[in-house]
Amino acid sequence: MTTPSAPLTPEQQPAAPAAPEAPAAPSKGKKILRKVGGVLVAIVAVLAWKFGVPYLTGEAPVHAEAGECVTVTGPDNDPKVDTVDCASGKADLFKVEKVIDNTFDVNKCGEEFAALAQQLKSDKFVLCLTPVPAK
Structure with a gap:
């Protein structure tokens, strides 16, 4: 049989774990x-x-090129232009006859074309259009 060991004195007691430090408040x-x-x-x-x-x-807005066909939908003050196949036979189909860059002046297309002013980022331009007959 073995003898039990003597009790530990307060100085011999293991140290209690330190309390976790509170995170420092963020600086201003x-x-x-x-x-x-x-x-x-x-x-x-x-x-x-x-x-x-x-x-x-x-x-x-679509920056269509001359020779492409487009459809124009939406209100007059905010038209939506989409390029489409010229043979699609869609209603409201127009062919872009010419594009006039750096202007919103629809009068530059002349009397023979319908005109639509557009802006794409900082580019402003006018599409000069002719209607494509429905098939």
């Missing part, structure tokens, strides 16, 4: 940077939505 500079960063993220998100979504969804 870090708080300001977080707020500015949040505002910048919000601004970028709004700009991406405003300028990116129309191009991703196909709602952006």
Whole structure:
């Protein structure tokens, strides 16, 4: 049989684990940077939505070339132009006879053409159109 060991004195007791330190409060500079960063993220998100979504969804103006056919839909103050096959036989089909860049002046197409002013990013242009008879 063995003899039990003597009880430990307070100095011999194992040290209690230290309490975890509370995280330091963020400095005022870090708080300001977080707020500015949040505002910048919000601004970028709004700009991406405003300028990116129309191009991703196909709602952006089409910069058609002379010889292509287009359909024009929507109201007169906000027409939507889509390029299509000239042989499609769709209603409201127009052939682009010429494109006049760097202007919104629809009078530059003359009396013989229908005209449609468009803007694609910073490019502004007028499409001079003739109707394609339905087949």
